[in-house]
Amino acid sequence: MNVQQDLLTGIRVLDFTWSVSGSTTTRILASMGAEVIKVEWPKTPDMMRFSMYAKDDEPGLDNGAFFNSLNAGKRSFTVNIKSAEGMNIVKELIRKSDIITENFSAGVFEKWGLDYESLKEINEGIIYMSISGLGHTGRQKNYGTWGPTAAALSGMTYISGLPDKHPSGWGYSILDIVAGYTGAYSVLTALLYKNRTGEGQYIDISQVETALPLVGTNLLDYFVNGRSSNRPDFPTGNRSTLSADGNKSDFRGAIACPQNTYRCAGDGPNDYCVIAIYNDEEWERFKEAIGKPEWANDSRFSSLTGRIQHQDELDQHIGEFTRKLSKYAVMEALQKYDLVAAAVQQNEDIVEYDPQLSFRGLFETVQHPLLGERLVEGVPIKMSQSSPFIRKSAPLMGEDNDFVLKEILDYSNEEIELLDTQGVFWPLDMPKESFKAVRPLW
Amino acid sequence: MMVEKAALKGITVLEIGDQLTQFAGKLLADMGAEVIKVEPKEGAPSRKIGPFYKDIPDQNGSLYFWNYNTSKKSITLQLETKEGQEKVTQLLHDADVILEGNKPGQMKEWGLDYVTLSKRFPTLVYCSVTPFGQEGPWSQYQSSDIVQLALGGIMAVTGYDDVPDAPPIAPTGGQSYHLAGYFAAMGIVSALLHRDFKKEGQFIDISVHDCVTVSTEMSLPYWIYQKEHVIRQTGRHALPNRSVRWNLKCKDDKYILVLNTYLDTKRWKGLVSWLSSYQLEEDLADERYVDDKYRAQRMEHVTDVLERFCIQFDSEYIYHKAQSIGLPWAPVRAPEDMIHDKHLREDRKVFASVYHPEVNESFTYPGAPYKLHETPWGISKRPPLLGEHNEEYSINLRTSNLSN
Numbered sequence: 001m002n003v004q005q006d007l008l009t010g011i012r013v014l015d016f017t018w019s020v021s022g023s024t025t026t027r028i029l030a031s032m033g034a035e036v037i038k039v040e041w042p043k044t045p046d047m048m049r050f051s052m053y054a055k056d057d058e059p060g061l062d063n064g065a066f067f068n069s070l071n072a073g074k075r076s077f078t079v080n081i082k083s084a085e086g087m088n089i090v091k092e093l094i095r096k097s098d099i100i101t102e103n104f105s106a107g108v109f110e111k112w113g114l115d116y117e118s119l120k121e122i123n124e125g126i127i128y129m130s131i132s133g134l135g136h137t138g139r140q141k142n143y144g145t146w147g148p149t150a151a152a153l154s155g156m157t158y159i160s161g162l163p164d165k166h167p168s169g170w171g172y173s174i175l176d177i178v179a180g181y182t183g184a185y186s187v188l189t190a191l192l193y194k195n196r197t198g199e200g201q202y203i204d205i206s207q208v209e210t211a212l213p214l215v216g217t218n219l220l221d222y223f224v225n226g227r228s229s230n231r232p233d234f235p236t237g238n239r240s241t242l243s244a245d246g247n248k249s250d251f252r253g254a255i256a257c258p259q260n261t262y263r264c265a266g267d268g269p270n271d272y273c274v275i276a277i278y279n280d281e282e283w284e285r286f287k288e289a290i291g292k293p294e295w296a297n298d299s300r301f302s303s304l305t306g307r308i309q310h311q312d313e314l315d316q317h318i319g320e321f322t323r324k325l326s327k328y329a330v331m332e333a334l335q336k337y338d339l340v341a342a343a344v345q346q347n348e349d350i351v352e353y354d355p356q357l358s359f360r361g362l363f364e365t366v367q368h369p370l371l372g373e374r375l376v377e378g379v380p381i382k383m384s385q386s387s388p389f390i391r392k393s394a395p396l397m398g399e400d401n402d403f404v405l406k407e408i409l410d411y412s413n414e415e416i417e418l419l420d421t422q423g424v425f426w427p428l429d430m431p432k433e434s435f436k437a438v439r440p441l442w
Numbered sequence: 443m444m445v446e447k448a449a450l451k452g453i454t455v456l457e458i459g460d461q462l463t464q465f466a467g468k469l470l471a472d473m474g475a476e477v478i479k480v481e482p483k484e485g486a487p488s489r490k491i492g493p494f495y496k497d498i499p500d501q502n503g504s505l506y507f508w509n510y511n512t513s514k515k516s517i518t519l520q521l522e523t524k525e526g527q528e529k530v531t532q533l534l535h536d537a538d539v540i541l542e543g544n545k546p547g548q549m550k551e552w553g554l555d556y557v558t559l560s561k562r563f564p565t566l567v568y569c570s571v572t573p574f575g576q577e578g579p580w581s582q583y584q585s586s587d588i589v590q591l592a593l594g595g596i597m598a599v600t601g602y603d604d605v606p607d608a609p610p611i612a613p614t615g616g617q618s619y620h621l622a623g624y625f626a627a628m629g630i631v632s633a634l635l636h637r638d639f640k641k642e643g644q645f646i647d648i649s650v651h652d653c654v655t656v657s658t659e660m661s662l663p664y665w666i667y668q669k670e671h672v673i674r675q676t677g678r679h680a681l682p683n684r685s686v687r688w689n690l691k692c693k694d695d696k697y698i699l700v701l702n703t704y705l706d707t708k709r710w711k712g713l714v715s716w717l718s719s720y721q722l723e724e725d726l727a728d729e730r731y732v733d734d735k736y737r738a739q740r741m742e743h744v745t746d747v748l749e750r751f752c753i754q755f756d757s758e759y760i761y762h763k764a765q766s767i768g769l770p771w772a773p774v775r776a777p778e779d780m781i782h783d784k785h786l787r788e789d790r791k792v793f794a795s796v797y798h799p800e801v802n803e804s805f806t807y808p809g810a811p812y813k814l815h816e817t818p819w820g821i822s823k824r825p826p827l828l829g830e831h832n833e834e835y836s837i838n839l840r841t842s843n844l845s846n
């Protein structure tokens with residue numbers, strides 16, 4: 001391994017995150033070479049340890065499939081933080097760490113006596129990053145939130161869907177992902193600042209607030225122009241606009257028409273393509289690309305305004321063309337004419353057949369003791385000197401207890417054994433082999 | 443407003459790009475970096491993208507441009523000319539980063555590619571953001587936000603299971619560029635950390651397609667571990683099998699998210715007693731429902747009962763009452779509805795007021811996506827007018843001034 005690749009070598013992250021958002025942050029930091037120690041307790045495990053299993057696998061504590069992806073590259077240390085001994089060990093670790101991360105409900109860390117002021121007393125230059133639903137301050141800080149809750153509150157659910165229908169929302173917790181990214185970006189920024197000034201940082205991230213720039217243009221249209229999104233023709237479905245004056249936008253970029261999803265050959269739920277035609281010049285090329293059918297010369301379609309006014313009819317014609325071809329054939333046929341078109345890809349298409357991702361090597365391989373060799377998504381920052389990469393699979397519960405206690409904290413075997421008999425590193429009433437998932441989360 | 447302590451103070455970025463780079467540029471600028479947007483003399487293309495201030499198209503009135511270019515400066519250069527290219531080189535003496543979003547090969551044509559520039563500026567951090575990356579079979583393909591949402595797998599998982607023949611849905615707002623913007627910004631800051639340590643710059647190659655693909659949560663693992671496709675479901679996670687619906691209609695025509703994934707005994711009892719206070723609990727007071735397994739098998743019915751309950755009350759009432767008994771429910775709001783939320787507006791101050799001297803008005807902008815206590819996020823200045831900072835950087839468009 002090239003030593004230069006270890007961008008965050010020597011940076012230790014004491015990681016109390018679980019679920020998706022915070023774990024996404026520390027996954028990125030681990031890929032950059034930080035030593036991420038996931039602090040866990042078998043009686044209150046990260047729910048992602050049992051949110052998904054490989055086909056035919058018995059549900060267990062250590063063979064979570066999604067967990068393996070989300071926590072790749074991290075170490076695991078089990079300790080009972082509610083025991084005095086456990087808390088002492090955690091404080092010793094805080095002293096020897098650079099970054100503390102957590103995404104508990106607001107107030108949990110404070111209740112443990114680990115608010116920023118206390119953390120600073122233990123370790124002056126500490127960087128403390130927290131992700132919660134509504135932030136650490138304010139009248140509703142104790143409201144219960146998960147990714148979908150934050151998406152509903154912030155408008156992220158609302159902005160996706162067909163006009164005149166209820167919102168479709170997103171097919172996953174987008175704000176878990178984005179909050180995870182904001183965590184990583186802000187921690188890296190805090191590290192750069194600390195390297196220059198010696199000062200630590202307290203980063204208080206609210207998942208709802210991470211949506212602000214994601215709906216930014218939409219908000220400005222309301223605050224500046226007074227145009228409300230509470231109207232039947234918003235969102236616009238997959239179209240760019242529904243109004244010929246071009247003022248009502250989808251905030252995706254320039255107005256295009258046609259712009260939509262179109263059915264392609266096959267009856268699968270993802271046998272669709274998308275097409276977007278931005279101007280008259282592209283419209284002329286589009287006509288060429290689809291073989292100059294007679295309907296396309298209809299003068300009503302010759303200008304962008306006309307196409308918008310008659311887009312129902314237009315889309316019907318285009319659908320008749322795309323219906324005969326596979327989604328990739330449409331993409332190729334139009335891309336050959338430098339037109340914006342693409343296939344709607346589902347998970348299998350992406351993992352198995354996407355030539356561009358394969359060319360770039362986006363997926364990496366990890367070896368897991370129970371799950372075997374598996375593909376994981378890489379961290380998509382290709383750098384000439386210090387590319388992040390996935391270093392190992394997700395940890396087994398407590399896999400790195402010896403490393404943490406002996407190598408970091410210099411505990412002797414005798415000290416460890418004594419604490420072990422007191423149940424500090426594993427609950428005494430919970431034999432390691434006996435764990436069964438209560439029921440899968442979904 | 444001048445930010446005293448800023449995390450990226452002293453870092454100078456030349457942003458030679460538009461739709462692909464503007465969000466990353468904003469992330470850096472609002473953290474205190476000096477981001478100079480290098481535009482062609484007619485302006486960056488996104489200045490022509492609506493909606494516009496008062497719906498009047500104007501090069502300084504695009505709200506789309508406003509959203510992504512806070513805290514930046516603007517200079518105009520003709521990069522296809524030798525003068526323009528030399529001016530970039532000149533500016534690099536005081537710059538740390540180039541952030542560019544041109545087609546692969548374009549910067550090389552202008553003599554402004556990493557290989558060329560790094561010879562003179564070995565500590566330069568150079569980040570390219572392209573739709574598909576610098577090379578590969580799709581690298582020259584045309585792209586747009588909806589193309590990225592289609593190819594990267596967001597559309598395949600997003601849509602309806604209660605609207606017949608509904609297609610995959612692309613969320614609005616330009617989301618693919620936001621995901622790529624975060625990775626570009628992370629890449630740049632990590633390269634600055636590396637530079638401070640190793641005294642060398644580097645090249646960063648960001649592909650929007652990569653960034654979207656890794657941002658789809660469980661969809662890819664379902665294929666990797668189970669060889670299963672997932673089905674689209676209204677307002678909730680795409681899964682191999684159908685799950686119980688979440689979004690129920692309220693009396694005020696809004697929807698409420700009744701997130702019941704994490705129900706425990708205490709919350710269940712609280713919910714039933716709330717329904718009972720209106721005699722709307724139907725059979726849910728039956729003790730057998732307290733058992734997690736019994737209830738899990740009957741969640742369709744439970745949701746039917748909740749649906750009949752929710753339609754009788756306004757979404758905001760249900761929200762606060764549900765939260766008071768520990769249920770993580772929330773109204774499905776339009777973005778602008780956040781302005782009426784006192785927790786967000788008054789306590790968290792999530793909106794920023796930004797003064798636009800050119801129209802002598804202050805506007806409400808979306809505020810900080812993260813609260814850094816030592817070095818607060820801030821919009822130091824409204825988005826720049828086209829070429830507003832030409833004079834500051836001695837740019838004379840007629841006869842390029844290279845005397846210094």
